[in-house]
Amino acid sequence: MTTGSTVREAVFEFCRRAGMTTVFGNPGSTELRMFRDFPEDFEYVLALQETVAVAAAAGHAIGTGNAGLVSLHSAGGVGHALGAVFNAYRDRVPLVVFAGQQSRDMLLSRPFLGADEPATFPRPYVKWSRQPERAEDVPAALAEAYRVAMTPPRGPVFISVPEDDWDRPAAPVPHREVRSAFTADPAALREVADALNAAASPVIVVGSGVDDEEALPQVVELAERLGAPAWISPLSGRSGFPEDHALFRGFLPPVKDQLAARLDGHDVVLVLGTQVFTYHVGSGGDVLPAGARLFHLDCDPAQTAWSTVGTSLLTTLRPALAGLLDLVEKADRPAPEPRPRPAPPRAGDPIDPALAVETLRDLLPEDAVIVEEIPSHRDLFHARMPITRSGGFLASGSGALGWALPVAVGRAMAGNGERIVCVIGDGSIMYSVQALWTAAQRRVPLTVVVVNNGGYGAIRSLGRRIDIETVPGADIAGIDYAAVAAGLGVPGRTVASTTELDEALAQALAHEGPYLVEVQVEQGDPTLYEPWAR
Incomplete structure (x- = not known):
């Protein structure tokens, strides 16, 4: 040849x-x-x-x-x-x-x-x-x-x-393209629109597909036209709805009975760009509150096939939402009650994790991108770090640790100089700490905040749910994260007192290349996925 x-x-x-x-x-x-x-x-x-x-x-x-x-x-x-x-x-x-x-x-x-x-x-x-x-x-x-x-x-x-x-002869590949946007049948979209127009109390559940398909403006317009509150799907790897919006309600819990309770009182549930639903721990109960109808719009044929409730439409989101916006009528519904604000974080030492998150929030540049992997404090993080723009938040939607730090490095390489801020647990960072070396070699605009609670706090918490008071292998001690970072070429420091917190985080955010701050927080373990955790 x-x-x-x-x-x-x-x-x-x-x-x-x-x-x-x-x-x-x-x-x-x-x-x-x-x-x-x-x-x-x-x-x-x-x-x-x-x-x-x-x-x-x-x-x-x-x-x-x-x-x-x-x-x-x-x-x-x-x-x-x-x-x-x-x-x-x-x-x-x-x-x-x-x-x-x-x-x-x-x-x-x-x-x-x-x-x-x-x-x-x-x-x-x-x-x-x-x-x-x-x-x-x-x-x-x-x-x-x-x-x-x-x-x-x-x-x-x-x-x-x-x-x-690699050295064998081969013909070049002819150029061709694939147009990949597709939408549901107009009659199916009409069915969804009719249900939303007739609903007494519709609600929207937003998945990571909304952010991935850059459909956030259409979702906001639809929610405002319906006067429908919006939740983000459990353990979503993206945001997908501005979390400072009056219609935003929060992140749904990955527990079946708790999730259904959040949706209680709504008669039509519209799920966009996610599975129905992601659960982490087992519980009894039904997927939906009694009497609710569910419509599910997503581009994944596997998810639309195995969803156990409701009507699924196989579609990409932007053309489907455009079709719905042509069909959905403006509703006159009262605005929901404002979401309760979290209590002010405790001042003093040891550092309250909530104080660390709020201090970081107040110092962030406007165009910063958050990459999060703190399973122990994820509920707390979402309550106190509202994401307000498309592309402003990344996390793992699947739960395998070691994702956030290298994702943050690659995202920083693809950016235009905006600050990438990786908020990561002391356990999580050790799965892929070698990524710091690549960050140093590339001099990427990256701030790494290690929230150190002394171990796998999420595992301890989940153990208590099933009456295991002491989980073997859940403690981590003896690692100097700033020293590890320095050995890989990234400068950093350790903070153990609230008096140092503002200055250390400001320094890390202003540093020209990558910088790591280890924040030693209170080691009391959170209680995950409790009914009160909103």
């Missing part, structure tokens, strides 16, 4: 046309031929562990709106990265993940570092996975993978490439 092009050249040319010229990875022997004559217009971002590479690529993808490009080592490297791949899948982040593989003539002998079933390994947490049968098929497979990654619901895809494929 004579084409004048190699697999490597055809792959890089496709990536160039697709706008994927930043490669996140940790190099291994089976990927080396990919990097021969590495193009000058491409950038390789080194991560010190594969989880960090995937999550940083995810942050970059969120910031750019395009798929992130990741290079992983064969079986072992892919194994290291799978927790982050799981998060990307659940959070609908488009990634194109390349993995190395031993040469084709060695595969039957099960060689050192070879992957036995590479396409199976990352499933079911990728949308598409393949090791092409022939070297010349690699560029076309990549093009297919990219289109699948970028089609709603977006997500990661995986391609395994034997190392000797």
Whole structure:
């Protein structure tokens, strides 16, 4: 086969046309031929562990709106990265993940570092996975993978490439595009609109899909036209509704009976861009309060298929909301009662976690982006740190720790200089602390606030729910987080007194590159998901 092009050249040319010229990875022997004559217009971002590479690529993808490009080592490297791949899948982040593989003539002998079933390994947490049968098929497979990654619901895809494929001849991939917005049948939208128009008390539940699809203005307009309160879905990885709006009610709890109680009194529930519903701990009860009807709009056919209640419409959100706004009538409903404000945080030492959050809130630049991973204090955080704009908040919607810090690094790389603020627990940061090194090398505008409560407080709290008073392995002691950061090239400091808190956080937010502040907070454990926790 004579084409004048190699697999490597055809792959890089496709990536160039697709706008994927930043490669996140940790190099291994089976990927080396990919990097021969590495193009000058491409950038390789080194991560010190594969989880960090995937999550940083995810942050970059969120910031750019395009798929992130990741290079992983064969079986072992892919194994290291799978927790982050799981998060990307659940959070609908488009990634194109390349993995190395031993040469084709060695595969039957099960060689050192070879992957036995590479396409199976990352499933079911990728949308598409393949090791092409022939070297010349690699560029076309990549093009297919990219289109699948970028089609709603977006997500990661995986391609395994034997190392000797890169030098083989292959034809360039013809340019083509996929238009991926789609909407529900007009009759189905009319059914939803009729139900909302006839409702005595409608309510909207907003999922991360609203922020992902940039549909927040339409959701706000719909809520205001209906006079309908809006909740954010349980454990959402985005915000999706301005949390200072009079119609905003809060975050729904991931507990079935508590969630249904929050929706009590509403006869029509409109769920946008999320599953129905995400639960974390078991409880009895029904999904909905008695007599309520539910309509569910989402682009994921799997979620619309397995939802257990209501009527689901398979649709992307922006065209569907545009259709609803043409059909929904202006309602004259009284504004809901203002949400109760949290009590002022306790002053004094040890530092109240609520005081740490409120102090940070008061110092944040207007364009700051919050990346959060503090399971112990997430309810408290949301109550005291309102997110008011699209794209202003990122978290893991799936719960696998180690996501936030590298996501924050990748998001900072994709930004225009806005400050990225990663608020992370002392347990969470150690899952992917190597990301600090990448942050230092790239000098990204990143502030890391480590909320140190001495261990896995969320685990202690959840243990108490099932009468386990002492959970083994829940305590963490003896780590100097500022020293760890300094060893990885990031300056920082430790704060143990409220008298230092303002000055330390201000310093961290004003620092030109990355900076870490460890805030040693009161070690009393929160009580998660109680009926009063709003």
